[in-house]
Amino acid sequence: MRDFAAELDQRRDAGLYRVRRHMAGPHQPQLTADGRPVLAFCSNDYLGLAGHPELIAAASRSLQDNGVGGAASHLICGHHAEHHRLEEALARFTRRSGALFFSTGYMANVGVITALAGKGDTIFSDALNHASIIDGCRLSGAKVKIYPHSDTCALAALLAETDGHKVVVTDGVFSMDGDVAPLRELAALCRRHDALLIVDDAHGFGCVGPDGRGSVLEAGLNENDVPLVVGTLGKAFGTSGAFVAGPPLLLDYLVQKARSYIYTTAMPPALASASCRSVALVEQEPQRRRQLDRLVNRFRAEAAAMGYNLMASATPIQPIMIGDAHEAMRLSGALERHGILVTAIRPPTVPAGESRLRVTFSAAHTDEHLDRLLDALSRHAPIQVPRRALVGA
Numbered sequence: 001m002r003d004f005a006a007e008l009d010q011r012r013d014a015g016l017y018r019v020r021r022h023m024a025g026p027h028q029p030q031l032t033a034d035g036r037p038v039l040a041f042c043s044n045d046y047l048g049l050a051g052h053p054e055l056i057a058a059a060s061r062s063l064q065d066n067g068v069g070g071a072a073s074h075l076i077c078g079h080h081a082e083h084h085r086l087e088e089a090l091a092r093f094t095r096r097s098g099a100l101f102f103s104t105g106y107m108a109n110v111g112v113i114t115a116l117a118g119k120g121d122t123i124f125s126d127a128l129n130h131a132s133i134i135d136g137c138r139l140s141g142a143k144v145k146i147y148p149h150s151d152t153c154a155l156a157a158l159l160a161e162t163d164g165h166k167v168v169v170t171d172g173v174f175s176m177d178g179d180v181a182p183l184r185e186l187a188a189l190c191r192r193h194d195a196l197l198i199v200d201d202a203h204g205f206g207c208v209g210p211d212g213r214g215s216v217l218e219a220g221l222n223e224n225d226v227p228l229v230v231g232t233l234g235k236a237f238g239t240s241g242a243f244v245a246g247p248p249l250l251l252d253y254l255v256q257k258a259r260s261y262i263y264t265t266a267m268p269p270a271l272a273s274a275s276c277r278s279v280a281l282v283e284q285e286p287q288r289r290r291q292l293d294r295l296v297n298r299f300r301a302e303a304a305a306m307g308y309n310l311m312a313s314a315t316p317i318q319p320i321m322i323g324d325a326h327e328a329m330r331l332s333g334a335l336e337r338h339g340i341l342v343t344a345i346r347p348p349t350v351p352a353g354e355s356r357l358r359v360t361f362s363a364a365h366t367d368e369h370l371d372r373l374l375d376a377l378s379r380h381a382p383i384q385v386p387r388r389a390l391v392g393a
């Protein structure tokens, strides 16, 4: 048998060992972690909806009306009216013909990719794509060509040398970097090379684009340019689940073929009811996105002035690049001693030598919350400037 214990020791020595914190209470900036109060800057609840009273009310009503369990898979007798209502709401929200509701984003990516590419086909995947896309590619049995991050020239060359059915898949907003894929160029390339483009906009929906409708609409692209978009409901929407939106033919194909859609119990209908309410709030409350923009702009100006190495991101994902995994853990630990929770992201989630603190903002953060983060950061900053000089910089 393999020496599992030795492998874990190796992980510890490399600064890559992971532990789970025990959180209590609803998800909001001020949390209890391992019994201690912390101010968190690491959740994906970008719009501050995870504990919203209207979502709780929608779920509670639905629980009374529809019970708890999903009871069966969608193709047996689990496809509930509430799931269907959510799919219609998501189609309207994304300005697409239709939407198909999956239990998680991981399952959506695995299901979509394995259904639409297989043996003999080729998938082109951005080097920084999410792990669920990578796993979908591996499981599909297709040949996978990984192109350097957002490098459309490299992708063009790879597409040109490849025959047969081609699928290009990319994050819309990259989950660990916060930058946006060059979607217009990707759409043009895919049209030229007759490749199917899939964009996973897990971090774009709710935050980016007109009324938060995502990075594909922000780029001025429609269903003809980008046939399929994947979104998750566990991030800006504050609930749980995922969807893929696109034309009827492809959605019908997925219902027939996507194994992670077919062979799993449908989500509790109450979660779909809550998500329906959430889609409406995302559309109707632009002030949440405005608050995010204000926080992000202030953070970028002040953290950069302290000498922190920020990344080219205008989204609520604002990583501080550190490099060494131990260093990233040290800064994360130092912040935690000031009551600030920002987790260090290390390999294999990010490439070796690119460990970082993934700071994320939520519309539920206040200016006072941001003050506390900046104050803690200033005490460990590469450039030591009196904190007072930075305020209002």
Ligand SMILES: *Cc1c(COP(=O)(O)O)cnc(C)c1O
Residues within 6 Å of the ligand: 103, 104, 105, 106, 107, 109, 130, 132, 171, 175, 200, 201, 202, 203, 232, 233, 234, 241, 242
């Ligand atoms: C979080 C994430 C997923 C997975 O979504 P879940 O609903 O959490 O399973 C997929 N893709 C990207 C880019 C993500 O960030």
